[in-house]
Amino acid sequence: METSNLKKAGLKVTLPRMKILEILEQSETRHLTAEAIYRELLDSGEEIGLATVYRVLTQFEAAGLVCRLHLEGNQAVFELERGGHHDHIVCNQCGRVEEFYDETIEQRQQRIAADHGFSIRDHALVLYGDCSDESCPRRPAS
Amino acid sequence: METSNLKKAGLKVTLPRMKILEILEQSETRHLTAEAIYRELLDSGEEIGLATVYRVLTQFEAAGLVCRLHLEGNQAVFELERGGHHDHIVCNQCGRVEEFYDETIEQRQQRIAADHGFSIRDHALVLYGDCSDESCPRRPAS
DNA sequence: ATGTATGCAAAACATTTGCACCTGG
DNA sequence: CCAGGTGCAAATGTTTTGCATACAT
Numbered sequence: 001m002e003t004s005n006l007k008k009a010g011l012k013v014t015l016p017r018m019k020i021l022e023i024l025e026q027s028e029t030r031h032l033t034a035e036a037i038y039r040e041l042l043d044s045g046e047e048i049g050l051a052t053v054y055r056v057l058t059q060f061e062a063a064g065l066v067c068r069l070h071l072e073g074n075q076a077v078f079e080l081e082r083g084g085h086h087d088h089i090v091c092n093q094c095g096r097v098e099e100f101y102d103e104t105i106e107q108r109q110q111r112i113a114a115d116h117g118f119s120i121r122d123h124a125l126v127l128y129g130d131c132s133d134e135s136c137p138r139r140p141a142s
Numbered sequence: 143m144e145t146s147n148l149k150k151a152g153l154k155v156t157l158p159r160m161k162i163l164e165i166l167e168q169s170e171t172r173h174l175t176a177e178a179i180y181r182e183l184l185d186s187g188e189e190i191g192l193a194t195v196y197r198v199l200t201q202f203e204a205a206g207l208v209c210r211l212h213l214e215g216n217q218a219v220f221e222l223e224r225g226g227h228h229d230h231i232v233c234n235q236c237g238r239v240e241e242f243y244d245e246t247i248e249q250r251q252q253r254i255a256a257d258h259g260f261s262i263r264d265h266a267l268v269l270y271g272d273c274s275d276e277s278c279p280r281r282p283a284s
Numbered sequence: 285a286t287g288t289a290t291g292c293a294a295a296a297c298a299t300t301t302g303c304a305c306c307t308g309g
Numbered sequence: 310c311c312a313g314g315t316g317c318a319a320a321t322g323t324t325t326t327g328c329a330t331a332c333a334t
Contacts, residue, residue, distance in 0.1 A: 012308060014314060049316045054299060070212060089260050098258050105250050109269055112242050118231050118271040125267045127251055129260040154333055191291045196324060
């Protein structure tokens with residue numbers, strides 16, 4: 001029962017929080033903007049304000065339940081924290097987001113930071129390109 | 143004469159554009175926000191609007207004279223394009239930005255993208271950590 | 285001259301916040 | 310019951326845009 005995650009995080013189990021968690025868990029797109037979540041709530045007939053969505057997501061982030069990514073757009077996207085750290089590849093055309101993890105890159109980052117006298121606390125690596133998905137709106141030689 | 147860069151880019155050589163280019167060239171902090179540039183202009187006694195700063199920077203970016211980075215803050219920073227691609231390390235405490243380039247990481251990125259069926263067009267890698275600079279406001283065991 | 289740039293003010297946009305009301309434990 | 314959560318509207322901060330004026334070529 002995922003309400004335990006909320007309790008563990010010291011958050012009251014309220015309807016908006018449960019619904020938002022549910023959407024994050026069930027969405028096939030693992031990366032959602034606050035507005036996308038808001039729209040899904042509205043579509044489900046829930047009367048939850050956008051401000052609440054932002055507040056809840058911010059609390060989730062602080063509690064480590066969710067992480068917030070700033071992909072090149074202006075809107076942040078939120079992703080359920082499922083444990084394994086990873087970085088992202090984004091398709092410039094269709095916006096699809098894929099995840100990857102590369103041990104070599106992780107190690108090089110540590111090395112580089114040390115060489116520059118930094119102790120790394122976090123990092124953000126996003127690759128932007130064109131995917132080869134069938135449904136990608138990118139057409140050959142437009 | 144750096145006005146040639148402007149002409150080459152198909153941009154009229156105007157006072158705001160020259161001044162902004164000058165600030166980007168001469169600033170010791172190679173990474174500046176639009177507002178920082180705006181303030182420097184005001185300090186130099188120039189009557190240039192913030193909107194113009196944004197417009198000019200956007201044009202410079204399109205012309206490849208400048209690149210725009212979205213570091214974790216809310217403001218974008220702009221950096222004169224000096225040729226060599228590089229990524230960034232940012233100090234969480236003092237905001238200092240350092241640059242690095244790592245061939246191994248670059249290669250791994252290509253490989254990873256290919257494995258996922260993407261052709262990379264661009265990427266953003268930012269490391270966040272604590273620097274060991276004397277003047278860094280981070281105090282030991284605060 | 286004439287098309288492009290600029291300054292200003294207002295708009296746009298994502299996100300946050302103040303406040304009165306509601307709700308979970 | 311009561312601290313904390315929520316909805317709404319208004320504020321915020323950054324970046325963009327409309328429009329009349331000014332400027333470079």
